[in-house]
Amino acid sequence: MVNFLLERTVPLPLPEAWRRLTEWPRHGEVVPLTRVTVSTPPPAGVGTLVVTRSGLGPLSFEDPMEVTVWRPPAEDEPGLCRLEKRGRVVTGWAEIEVRPGPGGRSRVVWREELAVRWLPRLFDPLLRSAAVYVFGRAANRLLRMP
Template sequence: MVNFLLERTAPLPLDEAWRRLTEWPRHGEVVPLTRVTVTPPPPTGEGTVVVARTGLGPLAFEDPMEVTVWQPPTEDTPGLCRLEKRGRVVTGWAEIEVRTGPGGRSRVVWREELGVRWLPGFFDPLLARAARHVFGRAANRLLRMP
């Protein structure tokens, strides 16, 4: 199990940064070999299930996540979304926080605890580097996409 933290600053209003990061199917557009489905259909709220299916054909796996905290940002409070990973392969949780940053920009904090069942702890450093790269790239691309 690995923990990592990503921080980004974007020249976007809070609600726009939040929208770009929490329109779940867009994650499938920026993560290679991944398709994302959402149940029930938007709008997202507590209890929404987001399923990321990654891979090709029979070599794919699903990463179902349930939204357990859904607090969109307001003028006075940061936005916070927490997803609990409920899959047979991928475990842990992810939190996306969007708050006011310097100069009226949006500050994004992405925290994640990530585990892969049956993967020995010996591989944790490699998993952490790969996760930071994949999720960091995804966050960058999501914040740039209109």
């Protein structure tokens, strides 16, 4: 199991940064070999089920997640979303926080605890590096997409 933290400061108002990070199907547009579906009707909130399917053909797996905290930002109040990973392969949780930053910008904090079943702890440093790279790149791209 690995934990990691990503932080970004972006020239976006809080609601826009939140929207860009929590429109779940967009994650599939920025993470290679991944498709994202939402299996519950809109609007998003506590109980929303998000399923990612990653990989190629028979080497793919599903990573179902449930939104357990949903507090969109309001005025200058931070927003927080927590997803619990409920898959057979990937477990853990992710939190996306959007809070006021300097000069009217938004500060994004992405925290995650990630475990891959059957992967020995010996591989934790590699898993952490890969996760920081993939999720950091995804966050950057999501925050740049209109």
